[in-house]
Structures are given as C-alpha cells and as structure tokens.
Amino acid sequence: MAQTHWIIFSQNLLCIQSLxxxxxxxxxxxxxxxxxxxDEAVELHRDTEATLLLLDLRHEQVDATEITLASLREVMLSGINIDFQHIARAWQYAQFLRTHQFCGQCGSSTRQVKWEMARHCDTCQHRSYPRVSPCIIVAIHDGTNILLAKGSRHTKTNMYSTLAGFVESGESLEQAVHREVAEEVGVKLKNIQYFGSQPWPFPHSLMMGFIAEYAGGDIVVDGHEILDAQWYRPDALPHIPDHISIARDLIDHTCTLLKQNS
Ligand SMILES: [Zn+2]
Incomplete structure (x- = not known):
C-alpha cells in the first residue's frame, strides 16, 4: 500500500522524526x-509507492515530542529516507504560496490551479508560477591547475570553491559565465562546456554547471563577493565543498581530467 509522507514546515524548518x-x-x-x-495540505506528488503532502505552518509550532525541526541544509547533508528533491520542491512551493496570495497585476486574491503548480487571478486572468532563478557555476582550469575561490560567505570555514552567479535578464548562459568570471576574478575563458545541473532550494536557484579553460589574464578578485582566488594542483586542494553539491562534482571531475592529462 502506498505510504503518505508529510513535508511540514514550521518556522521555516522541516519537521522530521529520527529513527x-x-x-x-x-x-x-x-x-x-x-x-x-x-484542509490546508497540498498534494505534491503521488505514485504507486508514496503520496507526498505539503503543509506550511509558517510561524506555528508543532508540539509533539517525536518531532525535531531541522534546516534544509541539515536535512540535505544528513540524508533522509525521501528523495531530497521532493523536499526542495516543497520548500520552493511553500515560498511561492506565501508570496502569491494576491495578484501582482491587479491586487485581487488568487486561487490555486488544480492541475499545475500555479496561482490564478480570476479578475484579470494573470497566472503566476513558482520562481526558478538560473545560476551558472563554473570550474576553470589551465590544463594543469584548477582555479578555486573563497567567497565572502566562507571566511569562517576557509572553503574554496568554483565561481557562481545569477544569470541576468536577456543574457545567455555562456555570456553569464564570461561576465561572472570577469567580474569576480578578472580572467578570460575559452571552450566553455556544459557539465550538468542541480536544483538548489536556497531559496529557488537552478545551478547550471560548466567547465571552462583559462584563456588569459591575471587573477584580480573583486574583494566584495570573492576575497581570494588561487590556482591549485589536483593533488593539493584546499578545503572544498561537500559531496552533495554540484560544485564538488565539478571540482572532482575537473581534477580527474587534469590528472589524466598530466
Ligand atoms: Zn489580477
């Protein structure tokens, strides 16, 4: 029999049970x-094995001893018995429902569309969908070394990673890669190759990964988003992100390429 799983958010944290x-x-x-x-539950997914229901309690507290509240990052890193992608989707949908109770065009109340993830305004027919924000993330190498950077958010952990940034309106993914890298570390690129993608629910990004070759220029960090950037040999890497992220996949894949070339 199909099981029901409840994705419940309380105070922006996920309600989990530890077994x-x-x-x-x-x-x-x-x-x-x-x-x-x-009555407030929203069905997110149903197949022969499971039904997933979303309940967003916002600031309400759950008063049950078997429940622990955990951040999405904690849940993602510790592993859960449900595909994390369902939880990521639920979180993005909860955010969408909170921010689209009223029409952005005429201000009327919106209603849930039954057959797709959308809110509809019956007054002006405007329909809104959950936001997805495209981001590029790129591993840069020069054939021998990989370029890794320390972001201003990672000063405490001293973690070095690939470069990433939001795609701007009207920009292609390749243009976004060139622009972000030029802005953050000042180098030029060539041979940009698509690697893969990963939804990243903090809060609604879609990370699109690339591997690119260094084409010239000295590293000059912007000092704002990026505090330091260096070339690293694949066998002498600094502290890098966890396995769960596409950043880590990009670094691992690029280092494997470099080791094969050496
Ligand atoms: Zn409207």
Whole structure:
C-alpha cells in the first residue's frame, strides 16, 4: 500500500522524526495534533509507492515530542529516507504560496490551479508560477591547475570553491559565465562546456554547471563577493565543498581530467 509522507514546515524548518540511524518524514498529522490543518495540505506528488503532502505552518509550532525541526541544509547533508528533491520542491512551493496570495497585476486574491503548480487571478486572468532563478557555476582550469575561490560567505570555514552567479535578464548562459568570471576574478575563458545541473532550494536557484579553460589574464578578485582566488594542483586542494553539491562534482571531475592529462 502506498505510504503518505508529510513535508511540514514550521518556522521555516522541516519537521522530521529520527529513527535509529536515519531521519524520516512524519506519516500522519493526527498524532502530531495537526488534524485541524488537513484542509490546508497540498498534494505534491503521488505514485504507486508514496503520496507526498505539503503543509506550511509558517510561524506555528508543532508540539509533539517525536518531532525535531531541522534546516534544509541539515536535512540535505544528513540524508533522509525521501528523495531530497521532493523536499526542495516543497520548500520552493511553500515560498511561492506565501508570496502569491494576491495578484501582482491587479491586487485581487488568487486561487490555486488544480492541475499545475500555479496561482490564478480570476479578475484579470494573470497566472503566476513558482520562481526558478538560473545560476551558472563554473570550474576553470589551465590544463594543469584548477582555479578555486573563497567567497565572502566562507571566511569562517576557509572553503574554496568554483565561481557562481545569477544569470541576468536577456543574457545567455555562456555570456553569464564570461561576465561572472570577469567580474569576480578578472580572467578570460575559452571552450566553455556544459557539465550538468542541480536544483538548489536556497531559496529557488537552478545551478547550471560548466567547465571552462583559462584563456588569459591575471587573477584580480573583486574583494566584495570573492576575497581570494588561487590556482591549485589536483593533488593539493584546499578545503572544498561537500559531496552533495554540484560544485564538488565539478571540482572532482575537473581534477580527474587534469590528472589524466598530466
Ligand atoms: Zn489580477
């Protein structure tokens, strides 16, 4: 029989249950004292094995001893018995519902569209969809070394990673790669190759990964978003991101390429 899993957000954190050596989602809201919220549930996914329901309590607290609140990052890093992508999607959808109760064009109340993730305005027919923000992320190499940078958000951890940034309106992905790299570290690129993508729910990014070759210029960091950037040999890397991120996949893949070339 198909199981029901509840993705419940309370105070912007996910409600989880810890079982021996794994964490899981609640399978019932009645035992959590949340039965009054059943009408607010949104069905996110249904297949033969499971039904996933979203309940966004916003600032309401869950008063059940078996429930722990965890940030999405904590859940992602610790692993959960449900594909994290479902949780990421639920979080983005909860954000969307919060911010689209009213029409952005005429100010009327909106209603949920039953067959797609959208809010519709019956007054002016404007329809809104959850926002997805495209970001490029790029590993740069010169055939021997990989260029890694320390962002201003990572001064405490001293972590070095690939460069990344939002795509601007009217810009191609390749143009965004050239512009971000020029702005943040001042070097030129050639042979930009698509690598792969990863949804990143902090809060609604779609990371699109590339590998590019260095084409010239000295490293000059912007000193604002990027505090330091250096060339590293694949066998002498600094502290880099966890395995769960596309940044780490890009670094691992690029280092493998460099080792094969050497
Ligand atoms: Zn409207």
């Amino acid at each position: 021996e050596d794994s964490i899981s989602l609640p399978q019932c809201i009645n035992s959590l004292g949340l039965e009054a919220y059943a």
